[in-house]
Amino acid sequence: MKHSDVNVLDWTVQGYHGELTSAQSALRGTTALCASGALTFSDYGVFVFEPQQPSNKDVVISCAVHGDETAPIEIVRDMLHGILSGDIQPCQRTLFLIANPAAIRIGKRFVDENMNRLFSGAHGKGQTPEHQRAAAMEHAVSEFFAAAPAGERKRYHYDLHTAIRDSQYEKFAVYPFTHGGPYKKEQLTFLAECGVETILLNQAPTTTFSYYSVRTHNADAFTVELGKVRPFGENDRSKFAAAEQMFTRLISEAELRLPKFDANRTKVFDVCRTINRTVEDFTLHFPDDVANFTAFKQGELLATDGDKEYLVEQSSERIIFPNAKVALGQRALLTVVEIPVEQLKLV
Numbered sequence: 001m002k003h004s005d006v007n008v009l010d011w012t013v014q015g016y017h018g019e020l021t022s023a024q025s026a027l028r029g030t031t032a033l034c035a036s037g038a039l040t041f042s043d044y045g046v047f048v049f050e051p052q053q054p055s056n057k058d059v060v061i062s063c064a065v066h067g068d069e070t071a072p073i074e075i076v077r078d079m080l081h082g083i084l085s086g087d088i089q090p091c092q093r094t095l096f097l098i099a100n101p102a103a104i105r106i107g108k109r110f111v112d113e114n115m116n117r118l119f120s121g122a123h124g125k126g127q128t129p130e131h132q133r134a135a136a137m138e139h140a141v142s143e144f145f146a147a148a149p150a151g152e153r154k155r156y157h158y159d160l161h162t163a164i165r166d167s168q169y170e171k172f173a174v175y176p177f178t179h180g181g182p183y184k185k186e187q188l189t190f191l192a193e194c195g196v197e198t199i200l201l202n203q204a205p206t207t208t209f210s211y212y213s214v215r216t217h218n219a220d221a222f223t224v225e226l227g228k229v230r231p232f233g234e235n236d237r238s239k240f241a242a243a244e245q246m247f248t249r250l251i252s253e254a255e256l257r258l259p260k261f262d263a264n265r266t267k268v269f270d271v272c273r274t275i276n277r278t279v280e281d282f283t284l285h286f287p288d289d290v291a292n293f294t295a296f297k298q299g300e301l302l303a304t305d306g307d308k309e310y311l312v313e314q315s316s317e318r319i320i321f322p323n324a325k326v327a328l329g330q331r332a333l334l335t336v337v338e339i340p341v342e343q344l345k346l347v
């Protein structure tokens with residue numbers, strides 16, 4: 001059986017669940033020779049492209065940390081099929097990850113635990129398949145970066161998601177905590193070229209996949225939100241065309257030429273509060289159809305966590321990622337305020 005005969009997404013989900021024929025499962029650990037290099041099917045949901053010619057970038061593109069966020073899964077699937085068919089000819093080392101096949105199978109955000117709270121060691125505290133898979137994803141990233149040729153290299157990780165709600169800014173990215181380090185104009189420009197012109201600055205360490213790659217591997221890494229969660233086949237791919245094109249260019253061009261940084265292109269929001277759910281009796285005091293980045297008036301009640309009331313503290317405080325159903329101890333809501341790009345330490 002040839003690698004190009006399989007649908008990499010079906011192969012991943014069925015292989016993870018032990019449902020492949022022996023001919024299909026025999027592809028695990030094998031390599032397909034492609035137009036510009038070799039694509040190894042390292043494991044279910046783990047695909048490593050090594051170019052024939054030396055490159056200077058190591059790029060990780062991941063999807064399905066949340067299993068119902070299908071647009072990124074379609075993008076990764078189609079990029080892999082493009083590489084196998086020769087339509088995409090990468091010249092940069094690239095690791096593609098389909099992170100949570102079990103959650104894809106049931107069409108849910110997760111099975112037992114939110115995988116995007118299990119990185120940077122958090123997976124060591126539990127035994128669910130999601131804990132194990134988060135560890136496996138970290139291992140795949142570590143092996144990939146460790147296997148790079150010697151010399152000066154640039155590491156990137158784009159962890160692709162879609163949001164549960166509508167958003168006033170359809171596409172946005174989370175810039176993980178930099179520990180005081182500068183923000184990169186090149187990355188803000190790359191994201192803007194992807195159509196991602198809204199950035200959220202996280203101001204604390206987290207257990208997300210993107211923060212893991214920043215902190216552990218010194219990569220430029222982002223959680224990239226490409227619109228709203230929809231079932232497979234219902235995504236309007238024209239909305240992500242710029243992002244797909246830029247990810248393809250990133251891995252296919254020896255030197256990606258970007259326009260000059262333009263501070264006016266990007267809106268930047270700083271996280272001002274993280275509101276956690278600590279008790280069963282947690283309520284959000286606004287409707288489910290209130291979009292991400294909606295601004296509230298000072299003094300308005302946002303949430304109650306048992307007896308504790310969370311009121312809007314600042315004018316123009318906006319909400320993002322509200323979810324009253326998160327597990328106890330987890331983030332149920334962030335509030336953000338817009339800040340001028342000029343306020344950032346930029347390099």
Ligand SMILES: O=C(O)CCC(=O)N[C@@H](CCC(=O)O)C(=O)O
Pocket residue numbers: 066116161162163164165174202206208210223320321322323
């Ligand atoms: O729409 C939502 O409420 C959640 C969308 C989502 O999965 N967002 C990520 C953000 C990760 C980060 O902060 O870098 C998540 O909640 O895991």
Ligand SMILES: [Zn+2]
Pocket residue numbers: 065066069161162
């Ligand atoms: Zn997500």
